[in-house]
Every structure is written in C-alpha cells, then in structure tokens.
Amino acid sequence: MKYFSLIWASLFRKKTRTILTLLSIVVAFMLFGLLQAVNQAFNGGADAADADRMITNSKYSIIDMLPISYQRQIESVPGVKAVAFASWFGGSYQDKPARFAVFPVVPDEYLTIAPELQVSQETRAAWNATRTGAVVGEALAQEMHWKVGDKVPLQADIWPQKGGSLTWTFDIVGTYHNTKDKANGDSALLFRYDYFDEARQFGKGTIGWFLVKVDDRLNAERVGKAIDSQFGNSAHATKTQTEQAFAQGFAKQFGDIALIVSAILGAVFFTILVLTGNTMSQSLRERIPELGILKTLGFSNRAVWWLVMLESLLLAMLGATLGLLLATSAIGAMKETLSGFGITRVGWQVAAEGLFFAFLLGVLVGLAPALKAMRLKIVDALNA
C-alpha cells in the first residue's frame, strides 16, 4: 500500500495519454459486459435445461402446432414418465409487446413436469378453481406490481377469441418461484389451457410443444427416437430432443451468438493489447532517468520490476472495473427493452471473467516494460 501513491502518480504522469488509454479499456470492457450478457441470455436456457426432460415439437417448424391427441401416444412410449404441453401465446400488454412469456398449460400436469416452479398449495387450488386464473413468476409480479386478485388484460396478436375480440383477461391467483433458473426463470405468465382452447377462434385441440420427462436420462435419445417414429408418417411429424439441445438450437436461429461475440471481443481485445502496450512502452522510454534515480536511491531491480508491472495491472483493472460497472448501468437503463430477450444484468461470472481478462491484459502489456526497467544499468539510465 505504501507504494500505491508512487504507482498512481507514475500512471498519471501524462494525464491526457493515460485517461485516453483508460477510456479505451473502459469501452472495451463495457462492450465485453454487454455482449457477454447477451451471450449468456441466449445460451442460458441451455444451462437451466434438464437432461431428463425433452421437448417434442413440430419437425418442420417451431411455430407449427401439434394435435393434443399426441399426448396419450407419447405417454405410452416405454421410458416416458410424464407428459405435459404448452403453447406460445405472445400478446401485448398496455399497447406494448409483452416482454414476458405467456403459456396456456394444464396446471397440475405442467407443475408435475416442472417441479422447479414452486407454487403454494393455496395457489394451486385457486388456479384449479379459477378458469381464467393465471400464475405469474415472482420477479414478474414485482416488476409489474401485480398482486393476487388483479385482472390483467392482454391483447392477442395470434389468438383472437371466438367473438373476434383480441382481449384476453386473466385473474392473478398467485405466483411461482423458479428454483433453477434464478436469473430469468421468474418471468412468465401461465394460464389454463381449457380457457384458451375453449375461447380461441381457431386451432382447437392443438398445442405448441410437449414436455416429456423420461425415467432415466441415459434413455433420453432412445425415447426421443421412439416418440418421433410414432409420428414419422403423419401430417404432423415431430422432433424430440433434450431441453438443452432445444435451447441451444433456438439460440442458433439468431446465428451462432457465441461465435459472433467471441469474434467481436477478440478483435477488440487485440486492439486494446496493442494500444495499451504501446502506451506502457512509450511511458517507460520517457521515464528511464527516473527509474535510474529510484535504483540510485536503493530500489532493487525486483522492486522496479514490480512498480512497472503493478502500474500496468492498475491501468487494466481500473479500466475493466469501470467498463463492467458501465455495462451494468447500461443494461439497467435499457431494462425495458432488454429484459424481453432475457438480458437483465451482468452476472458475477461475466464480471469475474472480465476481471481475469483485465489481469491477463495487465500482465501481457506490462511484462516487456517491466523487464526493461529491471535490466536498466543505473549509470546508463541517469545519462539517458
């Protein structure tokens, strides 16, 4: 700590140059935080997925509906433990596209197959007793200031009602808490399938996808093939895959997000490495007599090496910290737009990863100047 003021003063010896270099590092790590948050959101579904839970959807398009009658056939496949289903409702809330998922489901079946959605007995009973009842994620309820007893109207964009009305009204009967996907799992509205199927204008007796729980995850592939072979020659052929594979496949519809993010960040970090390395080298060249003085006063070669290295690390870590904080603020400021994509924050893993890269940057950039400083001969340095 006693050397901190010396290191800080050395770092800001040329204020303008240091601030500009620092800004470039801040921007790089802000970009890192934002892009990694996007990457995590798109691939996060894969992380939260269960290996013993599969999704059966239409083979040809994710938006094609499947007959509800498939449920009984799927249940009869050896290795299948339980089957539930859901559909994509979409819709708008208060004249804006709903930023949360809305699924019509059969309450008991769905909650059995997704035990991570914790619902109290009272809520479950109220849901079963209320045809227009809906259960919402805790985080969603907090964000929207919804409470039990509220009536929530949604404007349908896919499913008009029999009379032509686009307005579907749901009665909030309780909340659920997702114990598995803590980041994004409390953000859906679930309502009753019977209400949906009876009131909708078209598509009766169809659903979006089946959720299939297998008795042993090692049997998943075999069970998936058996399910698909049942419907292979029908008008609604199916594709069954693990939840994880489904989530990854869904994300890949937007392109290989991870690859795109890595390519962008790779280019950015290479540029920063060169820029910061140049700054440190230039700074060292200007300070050779000063380093000679430090050695004259009794600073050892190793001490001088540490001073230069710590200066480089301070620059990198300071820039990274500010950049990651800015990324967090930016996501917070754009919460309304981004949360619909599941982008809610810069997670601690992303922050840790960012700080690690900053440390690596500091080491790489500081190594050569530190070695040069260490090897300086006092007499030559003083005469420089």
Place this chain on the structure above:
Amino acid sequence: MEALVAIRNLVKTYQRGPETIEVLHGINLDIPKDDFVCLMGPSGSGKTTLLNLIGGLDSPTAGQIQFDGSRIDQMGSSRLTDWRAHHIGFVFQSYNLLPMLTALNNVELPLLLTKLSSVQRRRNAEIALQLVGLQDRAKHKPSELSGGQLQRVAIARAIVSDPQLLVCDEPTGDLDRKSADEILSLLTQLNREHGKSIIMVTHDPKAAEYAKRIVRLDKGTLVADPA
C-alpha cells in the same frame, strides 16, 4: 583521522566495441570522516566515474573500495543496492526529482524502503525540508520550484535517511551564482554541524573554495592528494 572511504589501486575500464578504454588508472585515495572533499579536473578525467564507484553506482574493474570497513567492491548487485540506501545520499547537477511527485513526496521516497510508518515517514521528510529551509514549499511540484529550490529538495532527499556520505555531482552546475552560494553554504552546514562527509565534483573554482580540501584528477590519475 580514520578513513570513511579508503580506495586502493582502483582501476575502471570500459569496453567500446573491440577497444578497451581504461578510465581510472590505479587510484589511491582516503576520505576521512567529516571531510568535505572537492574533486576537480578537466572533462574526461574520470571524476564522475570515480564518484559513481565511491557511491556504489558502478563496480570497479580492479582494486579495492572500503567504506567504513566494508569492501563494497566485493558486494553483489542487490547487497550494493541495500548498502547504498543506508549509507549514501546523492545530489545531481540536474536535481533528478520525480516530476509527478510533490517536494514532500520526493523527499519521502528513500524512506519507502524502510519499515517506518507513513506518519513517521512524513514527519522525517518534513524535518529534512525544514533543514533546507523549504518547509513551506512541501506541497509544490518540481515544475513550481526555482533551480535553487529544486536543489534544496534534492539535498533534503539525500539526507532524509541520514546517510554517512553525500555524493554530489556538479550540484551547482545549473544554478546562478546566488543560488549556487546558498547550496554550497547548505552543504557546508551539513558537513560542519551535522557531521556529513561530502565528496563533490565541480568545475567551478568558487565552489571548490567551500571544500576542506581539493583533489585533482587528470586522465584517470590523481594529480595531488593533500590528505
């Protein structure tokens, strides 16, 4: 008088490409404790080289340098660095202060190598600045000080860790006459009142008058040593 520095048959050579250049040819010199020695000679005579060797900034090619009984010519690099921090204070012609630090922080620099607390370091640095008459300029950076003030700060830095010997290389070279006299008076005061031994290189005969004795070097050889 007991010698603080005892030099015997000191030789220093440099390699310049294929050529070996001998800068000092078998120097023998004693510097007693409390002495104020002025080293004079034409350019290229080896004054700065001899000063660097006495100060432990360089190592001799041959010969002995004994400082208060210790053979510094036999010390390795890190031991020599440590020895220098405890025994020698340096004053240079161009002051060599760190421009981004205040006067007080510059003076405090050598104390960072000690185990003193931050409060004690600050206090000692303030005392050193008081001794050179610059206590009211403690928070100023070098760019805000005159030449004479800069050299005073450099002297304060040189004495803050209480060294036995001050090594001064043309300390008044960049100063006007008035400032030069002030600095030389300060060095005299440090020698007479605080017991600091001083070896000073200068081209200025007026500066040499402040010393107790003058040693002349010419072409790497001592011309006279009236010790």
